[in-house]
Amino acid sequence: MMVSRKEVVRAARAWIGTPYVHQASCRGAGTDCLGLVRGVWRELFHGEPEIIPNYSRDWSEAEGREELWTSARRHLTEKPRESLALGDVILFRMKEGCVAKHLGIVTQTGPSACFTHAYSGHSVIESPLSAPWRKRIVALFEFPRS
Template sequence: MSERREGIVAEARSWLGTPYVHQAAAKGAGTDCLGLLRGVWRALVGREPEAVPAYSKDWSEPQGEERMWAAARRHLIEKPTCVLEVGDVLLFRMRDRSVAKHLGIVSETGEAPRFIHAYSGYGVVENALSDPWRRRVVACFEFPLEDL
């Protein structure tokens, strides 16, 4: 594993235990899944590439717009979901036929893959990337490593 990818996971792990707070992005104080990704970006890449508009918990479900997916494509490097690497960003669709609106960072691969995410009711946690989670993955991205 490269030092850059190790750095992504180390930074994400430094957020473990941060409470879940919708629209927040402050390590130790509160974050949601997007806020976790934003915090890792700030720590490793620098200034965020665009301002994040206010968003509701349903994201853009009523409109059926894949806003999070579109934003990820603007700033991350999309890759196949079948070859996960430590430090990859996963995008999840939490319910069938709804928009993708949950993010996580791969922390372990191999026999027992794991990921770090901010989950409502739990805060920032590291979980097994079990089959129920894996089935929800709709896209995979890399940080722009040349910037790290």
């Protein structure tokens, strides 16, 4: 099955307005940033690649382990950060010296680049990929192409 970048964008945008709920992944009812990526995966590939264990809001920070980055590498294709394209999954480090633990999906490229994401205190929204967000990017991935 071939998944197009436009299909990824369409699936991600369908989640806009879903309330933020930690550890959830149910379009329209609640999700966090990982739940958004999981939900898009489920729609595109008809299931999840692995069972996600419970995680706290400060997951893997105390140990300093890059759990989210490691998991993304198991299921997505890592690519150079400079090669941003529609449908890519972006991994962010929100604070210097902390583990990377925020995800978004690129929904527009070019000078008006945007990404869809969920974070505490907000629903799923489409945000400009502004300079403050760009400086937090630590990795870029694409969904499997087949």
